[in-house]
Amino acid sequence: MSEELRWLSTRELAARIAAKEISAREALDDHLDRIDQVNPAINAVVTRDDEAAYASAAVADEALAQGESLGPLHGVPMTHKDTHDTAGMRTTWGSPIMADRVPDTDSLIIARLKAAGITTTGKTNVPEFAAGSHTFNEVFGTTVNPYDRTKSASGSSGGVGAALAAGIQASGDGSDMGGSLRSPASFNNVVGFRPSNGRIPHTPPANPYSWLAQSGFMARTVSDVALLMSVASGPEPTAPASLPESGGVFDLPEFGLGAGYSPDLTGVRIGFSPDLDGLLPVETEVVDIVGGTAQVFTDLGARVEGTIPDLTDADEVFGVRRALDFVGSWGALYEANPDRIKDSVVWNLRMGLELTGAEVASAEAARARLHSEVERFFSSADVLVLTTCQVLPFDASVEYPTEINGVELSNYLDWMRALCLISATGCPAISVPAGFSDSGLPVGVQIVARPGADVELLRIAHAFEAATGHHLRHPQI
Numbered sequence: 128m129s130e131e132l133r134w135l136s137t138r139e140l141a142a143r144i145a146a147k148e149i150s151a152r153e154a155l156d157d158h159l160d161r162i163d164q165v166n167p168a169i170n171a172v173v174t175r176d177d178e179a180a181y182a183s184a185a186v187a188d189e190a191l192a193q194g195e196s197l198g199p200l201h202g203v204p205m206t207h208k209d210t211h212d213t214a215g216m217r218t219t220w221g222s223p224i225m226a227d228r229v230p231d232t233d234s235l236i237i238a239r240l241k242a243a244g245i246t247t248t249g250k251t252n253v254p255e256f257a258a259g260s261h262t263f264n265e266v267f268g269t270t271v272n273p274y275d276r277t278k279s280a281s282g283s284s285g286g287v288g289a290a291l292a293a294g295i296q297a298s299g300d301g302s303d304m305g306g307s308l309r310s311p312a313s314f315n316n317v318v319g320f321r322p323s324n325g326r327i328p329h330t331p332p333a334n335p336y337s338w339l340a341q342s343g344f345m346a347r348t349v350s351d352v353a354l355l356m357s358v359a360s361g362p363e364p365t366a367p368a369s370l371p372e373s374g375g376v377f378d379l380p381e382f383g384l385g386a387g388y389s390p391d392l393t394g395v396r397i398g399f400s401p402d403l404d405g406l407l408p409v410e411t412e413v414v415d416i417v418g419g420t421a422q423v424f425t426d427l428g429a430r431v432e433g434t435i436p437d438l439t440d441a442d443e444v445f446g447v448r449r450a451l452d453f454v455g456s457w458g459a460l461y462e463a464n465p466d467r468i469k470d471s472v473v474w475n476l477r478m479g480l481e482l483t484g485a486e487v488a489s490a491e492a493a494r495a496r497l498h499s500e501v502e503r504f505f506s507s508a509d510v511l512v513l514t515t516c517q518v519l520p521f522d523a524s525v526e527y528p529t530e531i532n533g534v535e536l537s538n539y540l541d542w543m544r545a546l547c548l549i550s551a552t553g554c555p556a557i558s559v560p561a562g563f564s565d566s567g568l569p570v571g572v573q574i575v576a577r578p579g580a581d582v583e584l585l586r587i588a589h590a591f592e593a594a595t596g597h598h599l600r601h602p603q604i
Contacts, residue, residue, distance in 0.1 A: 132157045133294040134601065137203060137351040138383065140297065141244075144191070144202040151187035151202025155180055155246060158204040161295050162249075165604045168276060171289035172206055173267040174217050174250040180204065183246040197244035199358055208287055208301045209250040210257050211237050211342070216247070221255040221264035224464050235330050235366075236300050236342045236359050243358035251286025256457055257302065258472045260310040260543050261527055262286055271523050272314060273602040274568055278520035281314035283307040287345050288315035293604055298346035298355055304449065306515075306546025308343050309558035313515035313571030316560045316600065318592070319345045320352045320585070323555045323578050327359050328366030334455060335366050339448045339550060347598055349559065349589040350382040356581070376582050382589060390590035393428030398508040400435045402517075407545050408531040409517045416562040416570040417514045423594055424512070435511060436504035438548045440493035445551035447490035450479035471526070471539045494551075501552050505577035510587055514545050515558040515571035545573065555581045557588045560597035569597075 132140065132154065143149050159177060166172050187202035212218050212230040219225045233241065241247065255264045262285025263269035270285045272278040273292040280289040284301030288311030291299060301308045303321040312319025320343050327342040329335045344355040357377040362369045381388055401417040402409045409417075421431050453475045461468055461476050468476075504511070521528050528542040529535065536542055549556045554575045561572035574591070576584035592598055 133161060135297060136348050137200070137297040137346065138354055141200055141203050145196070147191065151184040151191075151246060152181065154202060155184045155204045155248070158248060158296060161293070165273075165293045165295065168604055169273055169280070169289045169293055170268055170270045171251055171280070171286045171293065171295065172249050173209060173252045173286065176216055176247075176249060179215070180246050180248040187244065187246065199243055199354065200240065201244035202246060203244065204246045204248050205240065205296055205299055206249045206251050206290060207237055207247065207299065208284055209253045210283070210302060211300055213237055213247060213250065216250065218250065219266055220257060221253045221266055222468070223265050224460055224467050226266050235363065236327055239359040240300065240355070251290055251299065253284070253286060254282045255469050256472050257283035257304070257307060258469070258475065259283070259527060259539050260306060261523075262311075269523055272520050273604055274316065275520065275566075277523060278568065279314065279523045281311040281516070281520070284319070284345060285311045288312060288317055288319070291315065291317045291345060291347055292602055294601065298344060298351040300342065300355075301345050302340055302342045303550070304340035304452070305445070305540060305550055306543050308345055309515050309546055309556060309571070309573060310543060312345055312558040314520045314569060316569035316598065317345055317347050318349050318352055318557065318559055318588070318598070319343070320356070320557045321550070321555060322356065322360065322581050323370070324553055325366075325368045325370035326356070326581060328363040328369035330363055330366045336368060337452065338368070338553065339445070339452055349557070349585055349592050352557075353377045353379065353382040353585050370579070377585070379582065379586065381586070388593055390427055390593040392424060392587060392590050395429040395510070395587060396508045397424055397429050397431045398434040398436070398504065398511045399424075399431045400433055401514045403438065403513055403545070403548070404433070404435055406438065407514070407517055408534040409514055409545070410519060410531060412564050413514055413517065413519060413570055416564070417572050420512065420561050420572045420591070423591060427590055427594055434504075434508065437500050438497070438552070440497040440500070441548040441551035443490050443493045444497055445547045446478070447482060447487060448551070450475055450482060451487070454479035474538070497552060501554065501577065509576065510584065511575040513573050513575070515573040517542055517545050519564050519568045519570065549573065549575055553578050555584050557584055559588045559592050560595070562597055563600070
């Protein structure tokens with residue numbers, strides 16, 4: 128049964144459980160067996176609670192026997208990113224300071240997944256405080272790439288990405304400030320979706336007005352991302368920035384058609400540049416693979432042009448907002464534990480602590496200009512297409528790349544700039560598998576839409592995925 132279940136989508140697995148073709152406990156058996164088989168090699172899952180998971184699966188099976196449904200994800204087993212609070216289960220943020228922390232409540236995204244019927248099984252690895260797109264920390268060690276275990280799985284949702292690629296589960300929750308859903312999606316040949324602000328609202332005790340970081344999902348298919356968004360998005364009374372639309376807007380029929388779906392992007396207008404017209408240093412092989420996607424979009428009926436927005440202001444907006452958010456989240460911990468936090472996080476914290484009022488005001492003015500530029504660009508384009516990552520998966524023994532094509536990088540964020548610039552715009556963005564390097568390493572293409580156009584973005588990504596089929600290639604572990 129294991130080989131049969133391993134590569135099912137979340138939609139398919141949920142349908143088979145609902146039809147009583149398999150039980151929730153059988154699905155859980157397969158999920159935990161796969162963790163036992165592959166996790167020692169990749170270190171994606173760092174916390175487990177098998178006893179609680181089996182109790183949850185038993186409840187799911189009993190409910191189904193009584194003719195009751197727990198929701199559209201009834202009995203589907205799932206691990207969660209170790210930055211999302213799970214009531215009664217350790218949530219560490221990859222920090223030695225928080226290694227024994229067990230929250231009493233679920234974060235909103237976890238609460239909504241549980242309400243949809245999932246069986247929580249454990250947590251996946253993250254970088255310390257989710258900072259940097261390489262998943263390693265002093266608590267659990269390094270998560271490596273299932274396609275090449277000498278390479279990084281990226282981050283900060285690297286544990287999720289590796290788990291999906293390795294066949295542990297078909298989809299999972301994550302979060303994205305500077306690319307933490309999109310970058311590991313690219314490195315692991317899966318899909319990573321950063322939604323518009325307010326789709327999955329920010330709620331207290333965190334800052335409900337936060338906008339740079341977003342909760343979202345990764346999956347092996349765009350269809351599964353849409354399914355999870357349908358259950359996890361929607362308005363929330365305690366969240367002042369939440370969007371009013373319900374998650375039902377993601378229930379497009381085409382996402383459930385499977386092999387019966389015929390992709391068509393006739394009339395879609397695409398601004399296209401793998402490196403943003405030279406703004407980004409990008410490895411040659413990545414440029415070639417992402418550049419080749421232009422023909423795919425054209426063949427699907429889209430109009431592809433070399434027009435791009437002016438993102439000159441995005442660096443300032445991202446840098447200042449990220450630094451301020453770090454202070455808001457971790458400033459007190461840093462003051463109490465200055466020697467127990469990794470250097471890159473300390474660098475970002477100090478940047479925030481040293482900002483002047485004039486610098487914050489300048490960044491707000493830059494954000495206003497950036498908003499106007501985004502509106503101008505999307506007045507004549509439906510999406511922007513560029514590279515997701517500027518490099519191929521890199522050596523897992525180093526913290527981050529320090530140069531690209533001979534261009535020296537100044538800090539741990541520079542190699543992620545294709546992602547950070549887009550985060551600063553507030554636009555929804557998705558990474559979809561685009562192909563493989565000569566050495567067999569995955570490469571993703573990043574597709575970006577105007578704020579609020581999340582559903583249309585998924586529709587375009589779904590068409591690209593169906594036309595290429597790169598997501599069907601799995602690693603040998």
